[in-house]
Amino acid sequence: MDERRPHASRLFPVVLAVATLLLLGQALWFYLMGDYGRILMPALLSPVMLVATLLAVGAHSPSRASAYLVLICGFLLTAMELPRQAGLPALWVGLPPVLALLLLPLGPAMLLNLALTPVWLALLGNGELEQDLLLVYLALVAVAALVPWERLRQQALLRATDPWERECRAVTHDSLHECLAGEFERAEFLERPLAVLLIYLPQVDMAGEQFGAKARAALLEGLCRGIISRCREHDVLGREGDAVFWLLLPDTTESGALLVRHRLSQALSQMVLVETGPLQLRIRLAFPRPEESWPHFEQRLQALTHSLADG
Numbered sequence: 001m002d003e004r005r006p007h008a009s010r011l012f013p014v015v016l017a018v019a020t021l022l023l024l025g026q027a028l029w030f031y032l033m034g035d036y037g038r039i040l041m042p043a044l045l046s047p048v049m050l051v052a053t054l055l056a057v058g059a060h061s062p063s064r065a066s067a068y069l070v071l072i073c074g075f076l077l078t079a080m081e082l083p084r085q086a087g088l089p090a091l092w093v094g095l096p097p098v099l100a101l102l103l104l105p106l107g108p109a110m111l112l113n114l115a116l117t118p119v120w121l122a123l124l125g126n127g128e129l130e131q132d133l134l135l136v137y138l139a140l141v142a143v144a145a146l147v148p149w150e151r152l153r154q155q156a157l158l159r160a161t162d163p164w165e166r167e168c169r170a171v172t173h174d175s176l177h178e179c180l181a182g183e184f185e186r187a188e189f190l191e192r193p194l195a196v197l198l199i200y201l202p203q204v205d206m207a208g209e210q211f212g213a214k215a216r217a218a219l220l221e222g223l224c225r226g227i228i229s230r231c232r233e234h235d236v237l238g239r240e241g242d243a244v245f246w247l248l249l250p251d252t253t254e255s256g257a258l259l260v261r262h263r264l265s266q267a268l269s270q271m272v273l274v275e276t277g278p279l280q281l282r283i284r285l286a287f288p289r290p291e292e293s294w295p296h297f298e299q300r301l302q303a304l305t306h307s308l309a310d311g
Contacts, residue, residue: 016053016070020046023073041080045073067103074099075116082123093120093133097141106148113141165239168220169228176238176246177298183236183250184294193287195257196301197247197264199227200282200308204243211275219276226268226279231260244305257285284308 027042052069078095096116100109121133163175171179180196187194201223208216227237227247236248247264249257261283272278286304288297 012066013053013056016049016056016066019070020049020053023049023077038080041077045077048073071099071103078120079123082120093124093137094140096120097137098144101144101148106145106152109148110141110145117141167217168224168239169237170224170245171236171238173238173240176236176240176248179236179238180246180248180298180301181294183248184288184297187250187288192251193253193256195249195252195254195260196286197249197257197261198240198284198286198301198305198308199223199245199247199264200305201243201245201279202282202309203276203280207276215273215275218273219279222271222273223268223279226271227264230264230267240302240305241309244309246301246305254285254287257287261285282308 023042023046027039027046030036030039030042048069052063052066052073055063055066055069075096078092081092097109097113100112103109104112117134117137121137124133163171165172170176183194186192201219203219204216207219223245224237227245231237231247231249234250238246238248240246247260249260252260265281265283268279268281270278284304286301292300
């Protein structure tokens with residue numbers, strides 16, 4: 001989960017509120033300066049920005065409608081101010097591409113910026129395209145696009161290396177198998193016991209289809225929380241399939257694993273969710289056989305998992 005999203009969702013309405021006040025201030029400034037011909041645009045855009053601010057308040061993520069309204073306001077204000085700029089053209093010509101990259105996904109923002117390039121440069125040059133300004137604008141678009149591109153790259157890298165599942169507090173399939181391979185080698189080398197608890201939750205698909213994603217997430221989270229709270233710190237809970245979990249129990253004998261199975265079955269059966277009722281589990285234990293290799297043990301676990309899911 002991205003921990004920066006709640007902060008960004010709180011900051012977005014504040015930024016829009018400040019922008020609304022700036023537009024009102026600009027309209028008041030034009031009035032005090034006697035430049036009555038320039039009052040109309042900021043005065044009309046201020047209520048639109050206020051609507052965008054209200055749409056963004058209370059949203060879990062920046063509202064798409066508010067982003068579009070802000071983009072329209074920014075483009076209209078830029079189109080009005082560009083022909084009047086003689087001293088600082090780069091200040092206004094740089095606003096549209098940066099605004100688009102902040103409010104839109106990277107692909108649509110780049111297409112929009114490139115499509116509107118002749119419009120902004122024509123407005124700035126009084127109908128003529130200047131080569132120097134064109135190069136400056138394209139360089140600005142390219143440099144500004146590096147920031148969201150790098151953010152997307154970092155997010156993709158985090159998703160690829162994150163060992164945890166998105167829906168619940170269990171390790172991913174790949175991390176689970178890596179951990180199990182390490183525990184198998186360790187148990188074989190040190191001649192220590194190893195047990196694997198296979199857990200199938202048949203209510204997952206039903207919860208998602210009948211009650212939606214929230215009920216499915218609550219079911220998975222309740223299962224994982226109930227298992228982890230009753231296990232040791234070095235036990236590993238991993239998600240093998242959509243509704244199948246493996247609980248790795250290092251240094252656990254058969255009698256100890258049976259005790260863990262009984263304790264978990266008893267505790268989890270008492271968990272009752274509003275939508276799905278009590279948890280219904282199918283649990284099976286597996287142990288490495290003497291002289292069994294890791295690939296064969298892994299295949300046997302997967303076969304047991306399929307038979308457990310098939311009932």
